[in-house]
Amino acid sequence: MAEHGQSRIEQSPAKAQRSYNFQRFADGWALFCENPVGRLGLFLLFCFGAMAVLSYIPPMLDPMYHPMTGVDPAISSSTGPSARHWLGTDNLGRDLLSQLLTGARIAFMVGVSAAFISIVFGTLIGMIAGYAGRITDAVLMRFADMIMVMPSLLVVLLLASLFGQLNIWIIVLLISLFRWPGVSRIIRAQTLSLKQRPFIDMARVAGASHLRVIFRHILPNVLPMAFLYMTFRVTSAIIVEAALAFLGFGDPNTVSWGMMLQWVWKTGHMFQAPYWLLPPGICISLITLSFYLIGRAMEEVLDPRLRREEGL
Amino acid sequence: MQTIDTSKKNPGAADIPIIEITGLKKVYRDDRSLFTRAAPALTAIDGVSLEIKKGEVFGLVGASGSGKTTIGRLILKLENIDEGFIRFQGKDISRLKGRELKKFRRKVQLIPQDPYQSLNPYMSVFDAVAEPLIIHNAGDSHTRREKAAQALKAAGLTPAEDFFARYPHQLSGGQRQRAAIARAMVLSPEFVIADEPTSMLDATISFTIFQLLADISRQQDVTLLFITHDLAAARFLCDRIAVIYNGKIVETGTAEDLITNPGSDYTKALINAQPGFTFVKQK
Amino acid sequence: MALLEINNLSIGYKTRKETAIAVDKMSFTLERGRSVGIVGESGCGKTTIGMGLLRLLPSNGFFKSGQIMFDGMDLLALTDAQMQAIRWKRIAMIFQAAMNAWNPVQRIGDQIVEAIRLHDSKISRDDAVKEVKRLYEIVDIPGDRIFDFPHQYSGGMKQRAIIAMALACSPDLIIADEPTTALDVIVQDQIIQKIKEIQKEQNIAVIFISHDIGVVAEACHEIMVMYRGKLVEKGRREEVFGAPLHPYTQALLSSYLTLDGVFEVRETLAPAISCESEESLPEEFCRYVSLCPKATEACLSRSAQWQQITPTHNVLCSLCRQ
Numbered sequence: 001m002a003e004h005g006q007s008r009i010e011q012s013p014a015k016a017q018r019s020y021n022f023q024r025f026a027d028g029w030a031l032f033c034e035n036p037v038g039r040l041g042l043f044l045l046f047c048f049g050a051m052a053v054l055s056y057i058p059p060m061l062d063p064m065y066h067p068m069t070g071v072d073p074a075i076s077s078s079t080g081p082s083a084r085h086w087l088g089t090d091n092l093g094r095d096l097l098s099q100l101l102t103g104a105r106i107a108f109m110v111g112v113s114a115a116f117i118s119i120v121f122g123t124l125i126g127m128i129a130g131y132a133g134r135i136t137d138a139v140l141m142r143f144a145d146m147i148m149v150m151p152s153l154l155v156v157l158l159l160a161s162l163f164g165q166l167n168i169w170i171i172v173l174l175i176s177l178f179r180w181p182g183v184s185r186i187i188r189a190q191t192l193s194l195k196q197r198p199f200i201d202m203a204r205v206a207g208a209s210h211l212r213v214i215f216r217h218i219l220p221n222v223l224p225m226a227f228l229y230m231t232f233r234v235t236s237a238i239i240v241e242a243a244l245a246f247l248g249f250g251d252p253n254t255v256s257w258g259m260m261l262q263w264v265w266k267t268g269h270m271f272q273a274p275y276w277l278l279p280p281g282i283c284i285s286l287i288t289l290s291f292y293l294i295g296r297a298m299e300e301v302l303d304p305r306l307r308r309e310e311g312l
Numbered sequence: 313m314q315t316i317d318t319s320k321k322n323p324g325a326a327d328i329p330i331i332e333i334t335g336l337k338k339v340y341r342d343d344r345s346l347f348t349r350a351a352p353a354l355t356a357i358d359g360v361s362l363e364i365k366k367g368e369v370f371g372l373v374g375a376s377g378s379g380k381t382t383i384g385r386l387i388l389k390l391e392n393i394d395e396g397f398i399r400f401q402g403k404d405i406s407r408l409k410g411r412e413l414k415k416f417r418r419k420v421q422l423i424p425q426d427p428y429q430s431l432n433p434y435m436s437v438f439d440a441v442a443e444p445l446i447i448h449n450a451g452d453s454h455t456r457r458e459k460a461a462q463a464l465k466a467a468g469l470t471p472a473e474d475f476f477a478r479y480p481h482q483l484s485g486g487q488r489q490r491a492a493i494a495r496a497m498v499l500s501p502e503f504v505i506a507d508e509p510t511s512m513l514d515a516t517i518s519f520t521i522f523q524l525l526a527d528i529s530r531q532q533d534v535t536l537l538f539i540t541h542d543l544a545a546a547r548f549l550c551d552r553i554a555v556i557y558n559g560k561i562v563e564t565g566t567a568e569d570l571i572t573n574p575g576s577d578y579t580k581a582l583i584n585a586q587p588g589f590t591f592v593k594q595k
Numbered sequence: 596m597a598l599l600e601i602n603n604l605s606i607g608y609k610t611r612k613e614t615a616i617a618v619d620k621m622s623f624t625l626e627r628g629r630s631v632g633i634v635g636e637s638g639c640g641k642t643t644i645g646m647g648l649l650r651l652l653p654s655n656g657f658f659k660s661g662q663i664m665f666d667g668m669d670l671l672a673l674t675d676a677q678m679q680a681i682r683w684k685r686i687a688m689i690f691q692a693a694m695n696a697w698n699p700v701q702r703i704g705d706q707i708v709e710a711i712r713l714h715d716s717k718i719s720r721d722d723a724v725k726e727v728k729r730l731y732e733i734v735d736i737p738g739d740r741i742f743d744f745p746h747q748y749s750g751g752m753k754q755r756a757i758i759a760m761a762l763a764c765s766p767d768l769i770i771a772d773e774p775t776t777a778l779d780v781i782v783q784d785q786i787i788q789k790i791k792e793i794q795k796e797q798n799i800a801v802i803f804i805s806h807d808i809g810v811v812a813e814a815c816h817e818i819m820v821m822y823r824g825k826l827v828e829k830g831r832r833e834e835v836f837g838a839p840l841h842p843y844t845q846a847l848l849s850s851y852l853t854l855d856g857v858f859e860v861r862e863t864l865a866p867a868i869s870c871e872s873e874e875s876l877p878e879e880f881c882r883y884v885s886l887c888p889k890a891t892e893a894c895l896s897r898s899a900q901w902q903q904i905t906p907t908h909n910v911l912c913s914l915c916r917q
Contacts, residue, residue, distance in 0.1 A: 197429050198424045198425065198426055198429045198430040199429065199430050199431055199432045201385075201388075201390055201422070201424070201430075202422065202424055202430050202431075202492070202495070203432075203443070204390060205388050205390070205417065205420070205421060205422045206417065206421075206443060206444040206447055206495070207414055207417030207418060207444065207447045207448060208443070208447050209447075212447065216435075216443075217432050217435075220432070220434035220435075221432070221433070221434060375779035375780065375781070376777075376779060514636035514637055514806065515636070515806065515807075515808065515847060515850050515851060516636070516846050516847060516850045517636075518850070519849075519850030519851075519852070520850075522852075541779065541780065542780075542852070543780075543854060544852035544853055544854050545852050547852070547854055548852045571854055581781055582780060582781065583854060584784070585780045585781040585783065585784035585785075586780065586784075586809070586853075586854050587780075587783070587784065587787065587807065587809030587810045587812065587813045
């Protein structure tokens with residue numbers, strides 16, 4: 001009876017499936033781009049991406065432009081912008097522009113990898129807690145609560161002062177270890193509501209193992225949410241790294257924006273060299289803003305309740 | 313238009329029980345009472361005994377909250393039994409474990425209530441229908457394809473290959489329910505529970521689903537437990553009907569008898585409340 | 596003059612991609628004290644009609660054309676404030692799943708009293724409570740239950756309390772949209788009987804919207820069948836259900852199962868002509884062609900015309916000439 005509504009799909013199944021997935025992505029993308037918030041976020045992100053890519057160029061031009069070791073022999077104190085050094089130099093004669101560009105690379109590295117690790121932990125633990133329920137849930141969630149209430153910056157500072165300078169990857173790992181509980185709470189809540197959905201019962205009736213239910217049925221349904229929270233985690237990871245670096249507990253072998261700020265401060269140029277102080281500060285604010293904006297726009301794409309147009 | 317008498321739907325129904333339920337009880341307790349006041353325990357199933365014979369279509373009719381869905385969930389081992397037994401082919405299902413349980417899962421299937429919720433939105437029709445085959449290691453990828461196509465065809469989705477790559481939201485409600493039926497039937501189960509399979513569908517479409525279920529029960533060697541609130545639908549599909557009220561079976565009988573000659577007051581009330589328009593038949 | 600007269604009403608929804616027409620050129624009249632049932636499948640536009648009559652369309656809905664005359668007033672021409680005064684006072688509504696609309700932390704009696712006083716500030720609280728007592732008697736809820744909380748009521752009682760609330764201002768017209776959908780058969784029967792009884796006693800006109808032809812047949816004098824936004828058949832209950840003419844009405848009726856043990860088993864009749872979908876056809880054409888077992892090629896080339904079978908029985912199908 002009245003079921004012939006859909007037009008028939010003429011292509012081969014695999015092709016149809018690919019084009020369907022593409023279609024779904026394209027629809028989401030269109031919605032995303034329609035949103036000025038998302039467009040602004042993307043634009044900013046694109047700028048920082050370009051900075052990160054361009055960071056490879058200055059050291060290639062002249063070793064003098066190496067952000068860490070390159071020193072302009074002609075300069076002995078911090079100077080303002082010039083044709084040779086577009087943003088000026090620090091007090092050792094190192095080029096600020098190349099430091100700023102490299103900072104973008106480090107920010108991406110720290111932000112994305114810390115966010116990714118915390119999302120993997122958070123999603124796994126959230127799904128297991130939500131699906132298993134009872135005692136497993138209680139133990140995992142209390143553990144998450146404990147980490148959540150820990151003053152993470154303080155603990156990292158403590159570790160840093162105990163073990164001396166931390167490698168940038170250790171910092172990334174520490175940040176992600178402190179940042180998964182929020183994700184796991186959200187994923188757990190989603191899993192709890194998914195667990196009530198009949199298709200989970202259907203999978204169990206078909207004889208699916210718990211692992212299959214979790215990874216084949218629950219995971220795809222929580223992934224979009226996990227990705228959404230990843231963008232928010234990126235923001236917080238970048239901020240934590242900058243704070244650590246500024247306080248002097250960053251990796252001394254990398255040039256991050258937090259590090260640059262620390263150098264300004266330590267060398268007493270806070271009020272003498274605005275050309276040195278402002279760029280890293282502004283960059284930190286804008287990159288976190290861009291990820292935040294992208295997250296907000298993604299949220300609207302993923303959560304139909306936040307959308308207005310498709311009434312009926 | 314033809315008029316047929318449907319009283320003998322399954323003349324082949326043997327007299328061997330496939331499901332025996334004795335003294336079944338299920339109580340829901342609210343055990344989270346550390347900070348909240350515990351709600352009083354709710355007895356969902358209160359001493360139910362039933363016997364479903366191999367090959368028949370058995371109807372379980374009751375209002376919402378009467379416990380009819382819970383009985384289905386208990387038979388499917390989606391919930392634990394508090395008291396009493398359910399035997400499937402003579403074996404107590406609460407003791408099934410490991411390989412035995414997997415065998416049981418292969419033989420007992422569910423046709424769900426809400427087609428909009430019962431298919432994973434991220435799985436294509438083929439993935440959904442073939443999943444039971446994968447779980448039970450039935451055949452290689454080629455035979456799985458064939459079997460899935462057969463099951464879809466039997467459920468009235470033709471040409472089956474056209475539906476393989478679609479996702480649930482690309483199907484109409486009736487098509488989704490057919491896909492769910494194909495998924496339930498793909499392993500050729502021996503016992504299928506259909507839990508209000510049409511409550512979310514429009515009248516003309518639910519009628520075609522009833523017809524499909526009737527076809528399946530007639531053509532395949534399968535026993536069907538049809539759970540519904542609609543006495544007329546049960547009358548259309550079933551050989552025998554049990555009426556459940558507040559967790560207790562109030563009456564069991566052949567579909568014919570139960571409706572023409574109801575024994576309990578509740579069944580009588582149910583029949584009287586049936587909305588209808590007898591004048592239509594006067595034409 | 597008829598209480599309600601709808602002429603050529605079209606209602607549409609704007610979505611991101613397109614404009615969809617939910618109700619297409621609908622016309623009917625309803626006399627005081629009569630009841631009309633609108634049946635159709637989900638998505639046929641029957642709920643939109645109910646909302647449209649109250650001018651409560653969602654923000655993306657709009658009136659495309661037509662006129663709604665209620666007691667001599669053109670509802671679409673009224674200001675929002677005037678419309679607000681008519682809503683509930685003269686046209687009351689019982690919505691789908693309205694029983695879940697009670698505020699869970701307020702006593703039901705208080706909610707009704709508040710609603711009464713909101714519409715007529717001159718009534719004192721005591722008088723309003725008395726009024727609620729009277730209404731509760733009409734809908735058979737014991738008076739001592741007035742000040743219970745919603746969760747202390749059963750589903751049927753909550754729905755009856757909704758009816759009491761709808762009656763509070765003695766309206767001329769009640770729009771009941773799927774008023775019994777979530778209820779048990781027995782409770783459903785009680786609610787239908789109650790609505791019928793009240794309608795008769797108070798001479799109220801009722802528009803009964805449902806997907807269940809059994810419910811509509813039991814409750815209404817007149818029946819209108821809708822399909823994809825269009826009325827396809829209307830007439831007195833005996834006419835429409837006793838001698839259905841539109842192929843869609845016939846399909847709807849033959850898929851309705853009854854208890855009497857004999858079933859008119861229709862082989863699910865195949866569509867007579869092959870036609871991918873109606874979308875490509877002009878709006879005035881029949882919307883049922885692609886599924887219709889009786890359609891002819893001619894249906895693909897002409898618009899569907901209303902045919903008058905009897906003065907009260909009309910059908911939108913060019914094949915049904917008598």
